[in-house]
Amino acid sequence: MSGFVVGLTGGIGSGKSAAADAFAALGVGVVDTDAIAHELTAAGGAAMPALVAEFGATVATASGALDRARMRRLAFADPAARGRLEAILHPLIRTLSAERCRLAESAYVILAVPLLVESGSYRERCDRIVVVDCPESLQISRVMARNGLGEAEVRAIMATQATRGERLAVADDVIANDGDLANLERQVGELHRNYLRLASRKAKANC
Template sequence: MYSVALTGGIGSGKSTVAAEFATLGAGVIDTDLLARELTAVGQPLLTQIAAACGADVLLADGSLDRAALRERVFQQPRARARLEAILHPAILELMLARRAALTTPYALLVIPLLFETGQQTVANRVLVVDVAEAVQIERVQQRSGLAPDEIQRIIASQIPRHERCARADDLLENSGAVTALLPQIAQLHAEYLRLAQS
């Protein structure tokens, strides 16, 4: 199936963009949602994550303590490598299975760590949603209440902004209002429909 990989830094607006593509008829698969599904209570990956990163990344009810896990992996590079070795292959496998089941004209694969995981090879095109770093920090603070230094650490762990933009086939600048995005998304959707049918 014709596939577009959607990526961008934290707080760039990937979810907003993906939701609009879904409204227009694209088959959207969000790997962040797949990760949550795979790490829900009772899932086998949860046991592997606790074994690799420490049992204290689980809450009393057996669910994943995402804040504790985030803190652990940013302080301990080895823990992060172990976590990624568990999560990324499982997410990729589930994403490909979900894509195979789609009946939409094309798939939009939302992959925040697209280049970091080398998954750009699963898509025909790459769409990058881009904003300035100051906008990223402001949006993430408003959304999740993380401290600016914690957000900076997350940004630093991702591929540099200029490199991500340079590797894009299509670029959406998202510093303004959502209304400014809609015509750009509609134009890209029309182009992806054309490419999917050719």
């Protein structure tokens, strides 16, 4: 059971997943709220009955999973719809992520939350916050290439997130991701050693 939580965040296309994978490769438990959201909205997922009841059967695919493209369009077009979506998903995600952090067996746990800066409830659960950072131009080009979206669509997504400056303002640590995976892994290794020390210190203080 891990008593030391490191919140990992960054804007879309910043490289959060690559950083989380690098921590996992070092044996660190990773709790990813995006992965939990996908789990909840897969066919048979715990959130699907409430989502279908709220938005209608058209938000589900033939297999019973959430139609993400349709839901994304609806949420961006209607802020009220986005609020209703979040009211269903966010409490479930918070509960599951807290439970999985408690069950993690590594010395510390990475809690990966894309909207960590925007959400006080997640920030309060973290002993340390690490931000994966890159220039906004690089974010945009990565997401356009990865998701097949236009620049305007990517900018619209970024507009719903904290700014680069807001993320850096709350960071205890920063991983600069210029696209060089070896450099990212080197930074993660340095942070890992520090987090092991901090986790050990906290554990001793709590004894």
